[in-house]
Amino acid sequence: MAPIISIRGLSKTYASGHKALRAVDLDINSGEIFALLGPNGAGKTSLISILCGIVRPTSGTASVAGHDISSDYRAARRAIGLVPQELTTDQFETVLATVTHSRGLFGLRKNPAHIESVLRALSLWEKKDAKIMELSGGMKRRVMIAKALSHEPRVLFLDEPTAGVDVDLRRDMWDLVRKLREGGTTIILTTHYIEEAEEMADRVGVITGGRLILVEEKTALMKKLGRRTLTVHLGEPLSALPSELADWELRLSEDGQDLIYEFDTYDEESGIPALLRRLDQSGIGFKDLNTRQSSLEDIFVGLVHDQARGNAEQEQAA
Amino acid sequence: MSDYSNWRGIAAVYRFEMARFARTALSSLATPVITTALYFIVFGSAIGSRMQQVDGIPYAAFIVPGLIMLSMFTESIFNAAIGIFMPKWSGTIYELLSAPLSPIETVIAYVGAAATKSMVLGIIILTTAHFFVSLPIAHPVAMIGFMALVSISFCLFGFIMGIWAKSWEQLQIIPMLVVTPMTFLGGAFYSITMLPEPWRTITLFNPVVYLISGFRWTFFGVGDVPIVTSLVFVAGFILVAIGVIYWMFRTGYRLKN
Numbered sequence: 001m002a003p004i005i006s007i008r009g010l011s012k013t014y015a016s017g018h019k020a021l022r023a024v025d026l027d028i029n030s031g032e033i034f035a036l037l038g039p040n041g042a043g044k045t046s047l048i049s050i051l052c053g054i055v056r057p058t059s060g061t062a063s064v065a066g067h068d069i070s071s072d073y074r075a076a077r078r079a080i081g082l083v084p085q086e087l088t089t090d091q092f093e094t095v096l097a098t099v100t101h102s103r104g105l106f107g108l109r110k111n112p113a114h115i116e117s118v119l120r121a122l123s124l125w126e127k128k129d130a131k132i133m134e135l136s137g138g139m140k141r142r143v144m145i146a147k148a149l150s151h152e153p154r155v156l157f158l159d160e161p162t163a164g165v166d167v168d169l170r171r172d173m174w175d176l177v178r179k180l181r182e183g184g185t186t187i188i189l190t191t192h193y194i195e196e197a198e199e200m201a202d203r204v205g206v207i208t209g210g211r212l213i214l215v216e217e218k219t220a221l222m223k224k225l226g227r228r229t230l231t232v233h234l235g236e237p238l239s240a241l242p243s244e245l246a247d248w249e250l251r252l253s254e255d256g257q258d259l260i261y262e263f264d265t266y267d268e269e270s271g272i273p274a275l276l277r278r279l280d281q282s283g284i285g286f287k288d289l290n291t292r293q294s295s296l297e298d299i300f301v302g303l304v305h306d307q308a309r310g311n312a313e314q315e316q317a318a
Numbered sequence: 319m320s321d322y323s324n325w326r327g328i329a330a331v332y333r334f335e336m337a338r339f340a341r342t343a344l345s346s347l348a349t350p351v352i353t354t355a356l357y358f359i360v361f362g363s364a365i366g367s368r369m370q371q372v373d374g375i376p377y378a379a380f381i382v383p384g385l386i387m388l389s390m391f392t393e394s395i396f397n398a399a400i401g402i403f404m405p406k407w408s409g410t411i412y413e414l415l416s417a418p419l420s421p422i423e424t425v426i427a428y429v430g431a432a433a434t435k436s437m438v439l440g441i442i443i444l445t446t447a448h449f450f451v452s453l454p455i456a457h458p459v460a461m462i463g464f465m466a467l468v469s470i471s472f473c474l475f476g477f478i479m480g481i482w483a484k485s486w487e488q489l490q491i492i493p494m495l496v497v498t499p500m501t502f503l504g505g506a507f508y509s510i511t512m513l514p515e516p517w518r519t520i521t522l523f524n525p526v527v528y529l530i531s532g533f534r535w536t537f538f539g540v541g542d543v544p545i546v547t548s549l550v551f552v553a554g555f556i557l558v559a560i561g562v563i564y565w566m567f568r569t570g571y572r573l574k575n
């Protein structure tokens with residue numbers, strides 16, 4: 001199946017000289033939930049803004065639902081619903097009026113039944129006649145989602161959807177996102193919260209410094225890069241790593257109380273039994289052991305760290 | 319370009335703008351009406367009774383077209399500028415920029431709504447004036463047409479101001495420092511034939527002269543300059559404004575990075 005979003009060599013350099021995107025290539029499949037993961041300033045919002053027509057690309061091309069975003073921008077934009085990061089709404093309009101307005105702006109004929117179902121799904125129906133300025137921050141965020149869904153988009157962009165959002169809204173939003181996906185909507189969310197990507201996404205793209213450094217099925221990504229950590233809580237603190245243990249890549253915690261050993265989950269031999277025997281032989285007593293599966297967060301921090309180091313080396317070489 | 323136009327999008331923006339005007343209808347319409355009434359009392363009755371006729375027209379009637387233009391200039395610029403400046407300032411412009419709306423459609427919607435409001439205002443001031451002076455209108459159709467052209471041209475200008483301005487202060491600076499003086503010196507309250515040289519020649523460089531003169535012609539059949547000259551000026555103004563807006567959208571000037 002042809003991807004619903006296709007991005008080729010997309011770059012953006014702002015007037016300030018800041019390179020927000022560097023030759024990004026990305027295909028997004030129809031009907032998937034794609035999480036674009038990266039630290040602040042990685043280029044996530046720039047990427048979304050270009051696709052939506054808010055920022056102009058410096059070079060490269062992109063198409064949404066088969067329509068080029070610049071030569072066929074009307075059809076491309078019609079397919080997109082955008083919920084931006086910043087909480088910006090009109091103030092004096094009523095909820096119903098602003099959501100109805102959004103639908104008209106995208107060129108669709110009125111459909112009160114659809115607007116009602118969107119407002120109900122977001123628990124906004126009771127507030128439909130309230131002025132937006134009278135609403136709480138969380139309710140305003142719901143209004144912005146309702147506006148984005150008013151024109152029945154095939155692709156929904158959620159830019160940092162849960163930044164500053166309460167638990168109820170977060171849960172409602174995820175319910176809605178799942179429901180939308182069941183209805184065939186493609187959802188792209190940007191986040192720097194790993195749990196969000198971990199919980200929701202089918203695929204994850206990691207972006208940092210304007211480069212898309214990795215795109216992977218979430219489960220495959222976790223499998224591929226999953227590491228476990230063994231922590232050995234010692235009976236007596238150590239001041240330095242004993243030389244007998246040099247065969248393993250161990251770290252000593254700052255208080256000298258814990259030995260920390262990281263290993264790949266899928267390695268044939270973890271080396272743990274041997275490590276424990278060696279500890280025993282060396283007379284190092286321990287009180288407790290625990291192992292932990294690394295989360296997507298650890299994977300992510302590792303990737304970003306490697307990338308930053310790679311860049312620094314490149315620059316030194318150049 | 320796609321092969322259809324988004325007239326529903328134009329209608330949505332137009333309705334949104336008109337709803338905004340309706341919310342502030344009282345203040346935005348009452349203010350110019352009261353101002354106009356004050357001008358009539360001061361210039362028309364108090365001073366006008368001691369003045370000669372200008373071009374064979376009683377002074378109180380003579381100033382009506384200038385007064386209408388004065389209010390329409392200011393309001394057209396202000397309303398069109400606010401219309402596009404507000405979303406830019408509050409951030410809600412993201413929705414407009416991401417909507418399937420072409421630049422031309424965006425301009426039609428915003429300028430159309432602001433010009434509609436200016437027309438309503440001009441007609442209200444004209445009606446108010448009728449309570450103070452007897453006012454012949456020699457060319458009523460031309461009068462309405464001229465009003466529409468002036469509304470459109472100044473709303474286009476205001477739209478440019480709204481895109482250009484980065485702050486509320488900048489938004490007000492051009493109307494205050496440029497447009498108001500040009501209007502006062504553009505023959506709103508006098509015929510430029512009353513001026514001595516070299517002021518008369520200098521005044522002819524003020525574009526507002528041609529607008530007020532043309533509008534006055536539609537009332538009294540006489541103006542400081544021929545009506546054709548006035549129309550050429552309005553047309554030129556509109557073309558320049560459209561050219562600037564075209565450039566702004568093409569380059570994304572202060573709208574898109």
